Amino acid sequence: MRADAQRNAARLRAAAADLFQERGLQVSLKEIARRAGVSHGTLYNLFGSREALIDEVIADLAAVRLGDAARAALACPDPWQGFAGYVAEVCELQATDPALGDVLTRRFPDASRLMAVCDNSYSAAESIIDRARRDGSLRPDFTAADLLFFLASHAPLARSAAAAGSDSWRRAVGFMLDGLRTPAATPLPTAPMTPQQINHLLIEGSATPAG
Amino acid sequence: MRADAQRNAARLRAAAADLFQERGLQVSLKEIARRAGVSHGTLYNLFGSREALIDEVIADLAAVRLGDAARAALACPDPWQGFAGYVAEVCELQATDPALGDVLTRRFPDASRLMAVCDNSYSAAESIIDRARRDGSLRPDFTAADLLFFLASHAPLARSAAAAGSDSWRRAVGFMLDGLRTPAATPLPTAPMTPQQINHLLIEGSATPAG
DNA sequence: AGACATGTTGACCGCAGGGTCAAGTTATGG
DNA sequence: CCATAACTTGACCCTGCGGTCAACATGTCT
Numbered sequence: 001m002r003a004d005a006q007r008n009a010a011r012l013r014a015a016a017a018d019l020f021q022e023r024g025l026q027v028s029l030k031e032i033a034r035r036a037g038v039s040h041g042t043l044y045n046l047f048g049s050r051e052a053l054i055d056e057v058i059a060d061l062a063a064v065r066l067g068d069a070a071r072a073a074l075a076c077p078d079p080w081q082g083f084a085g086y087v088a089e090v091c092e093l094q095a096t097d098p099a100l101g102d103v104l105t106r107r108f109p110d111a112s113r114l115m116a117v118c119d120n121s122y123s124a125a126e127s128i129i130d131r132a133r134r135d136g137s138l139r140p141d142f143t144a145a146d147l148l149f150f151l152a153s154h155a156p157l158a159r160s161a162a163a164a165g166s167d168s169w170r171r172a173v174g175f176m177l178d179g180l181r182t183p184a185a186t187p188l189p190t191a192p193m194t195p196q197q198i199n200h201l202l203i204e205g206s207a208t209p210a211g
Numbered sequence: 212m213r214a215d216a217q218r219n220a221a222r223l224r225a226a227a228a229d230l231f232q233e234r235g236l237q238v239s240l241k242e243i244a245r246r247a248g249v250s251h252g253t254l255y256n257l258f259g260s261r262e263a264l265i266d267e268v269i270a271d272l273a274a275v276r277l278g279d280a281a282r283a284a285l286a287c288p289d290p291w292q293g294f295a296g297y298v299a300e301v302c303e304l305q306a307t308d309p310a311l312g313d314v315l316t317r318r319f320p321d322a323s324r325l326m327a328v329c330d331n332s333y334s335a336a337e338s339i340i341d342r343a344r345r346d347g348s349l350r351p352d353f354t355a356a357d358l359l360f361f362l363a364s365h366a367p368l369a370r371s372a373a374a375a376g377s378d379s380w381r382r383a384v385g386f387m388l389d390g391l392r393t394p395a396a397t398p399l400p401t402a403p404m405t406p407q408q409i410n411h412l413l414i415e416g417s418a419t420p421a422g
Numbered sequence: 423a424g425a426c427a428t429g430t431t432g433a434c435c436g437c438a439g440g441g442t443c444a445a446g447t448t449a450t451g452g
Numbered sequence: 453c454c455a456t457a458a459c460t461t462g463a464c465c466c467t468g469c470g471g472t473c474a475a476c477a478t479g480t481c482t
Contacts, residue, residue: 029441030439039460146379170400172357179391183395188381188382201368201375213479215428252432
């Protein structure tokens, strides 16, 4: 790879990282190129697709952030504290970093490294949940699918609340957590989602085609 | 108004009602015209703006649906049952009717009749919440702003879950309600939103400009 | 029936997005 | 220092959106 190409790739990566984190994973590729100070043709040249760019720029970061949160949760002596702290931490990430808010939505199935991060996070969440359930502090009917549903619905509003300088999303998380403790538990009206249902749900989630 | 214009207006209203309820209040106006079988020029001619169309086609419907839910809630002898049923009912509306899911987002400030419906609903929610708080069954720190936050974040996923034939959103509502009963209550990390903050939050919510 | 007001139409504008590619430029190795 | 492979560029394609308007059609009233 020629030196100038390397320079351009670095600039593009930096611009992409900035914009993804400022405005989410759907920012226009032309705008990324604009901010990097190169032609959008060059972006397509060097990366080929938004997914490739995401994988290069966000996947590691997401892996670290989510991995840290999960590790901290499992390291916490009190399973409930671990679980609650994990949820709060992930929500915090969603509120402060739009890119991370978009990670869990699985809306970029072709970003393979990112999808791997999603899968790992899901497994980690299962462990965290399991531990808290076995402990008796987390209601037994709560599943990782339920957590994912909550996080996915929470992300957009948390993001704009944070952008508007508001903490209000923390309240929503607080209510939710109070509903997840065993003493509060009340029978649920329906079964948890299967992984297929989750996928379907999240991907269809926002980019509904026009037909 | 000429007879053909009246016919066209009726067709447009019908098409708009259909599409709003199928896909939400942001469907393209050209598509509404297409489905109505008239030129989009005619739509602009007869209605002038999306907001006018919304006001004509959705405002009443929303007023009735939300009003019924509120009335039923206040008529319920048990304040907690009334509150919980209200939340569940509104969520059901959001899940089954994308147009109603968009109503509470306040993303169409120029649709004045719709905005009035929002305001009324908010007041009604305050009464319902108040009654349940005074009853001692609803945690005292829960406000109408919190409910609005929940509903706004809930709507999109509930919609796509329902579209995918899934009931899973009911679980989320169940967890949330369990967190709202007084016995579950745990101190909250931050203050509720002011009306201004709500407005800001919801309107910025999804249509973030590119700049 | 005819004339005029009232409506309708679709081409057109500007914008922005994704994506491609021939032509031009520049780094690099011999 | 130059030949060439490697790279960049921006014009161009497509799509779809909101919105306007001159030219045309049609209902309506006398």
